[in-house]
Amino acid sequence: DVVMTQTPVSLSVSLGGQVSISCRSSQSLVHNNGNTYLSWYLQKPGQSPQLLIYKVSNRFSGISDRFSGSGSGTDFTLKISRVEPDDLGVYYCGQGTQYPYTFGAGTKLELK
């Protein structure tokens, strides 16, 4: 199975600040078809996860451009700029290049 390693485990940020979350995979996430199936999700307290980014850098419908994804191969980053209160929660990366689909352990974003 592909192991997804997220860092840091938790992050404190001031409102309006910028943060980056790293996600590394144990194998390249480049599929045979040339696509890289790396997604980012946010789980707000008491809610279901929601999709933010898919295929490394594509923002899902309705997601603010304050969220941006980048990376390639085995190394990926989610950046959040101008952090707002509604951004707080646990962020997960996930890979779908090969089954089983696997998630990182999560990064908790908290207010400083």
Place this chain on the structure above:
Amino acid sequence: EVQLVESGGGLVQPGRSLKLSCVASGFTFSNYGMNWIRQAPGKGLEWVAYISSGSSYIYYAETVKGRFTISRDNAKNTLYLQMTSLRSEDTALYYCARQITGSSGFDYWGQGVMVTVSS
């Protein structure tokens, strides 16, 4: 509006069975692959199973293979998860989630249904 509503959870003894349902609305259910994903209390996300739009392709996590069966009824817009030989480690909130079109990942999630396996 896309909606996924799970049901069928509850408290069940180890070794017993339970069947979860997920009713979909707001989109053409028969056009999408669907998944079950679970989250143990206070833990992260674990993908459980996937079924393609026409049920031709089905995949399971090793932790549930041979015990759980994913299925769907496109006429009823409903996804199922039949769970047998339940173990305490199956205790979790179970989400159904829609597969992103032409990609991998999950664009819409239900609110989840709790399954507790305990004697």
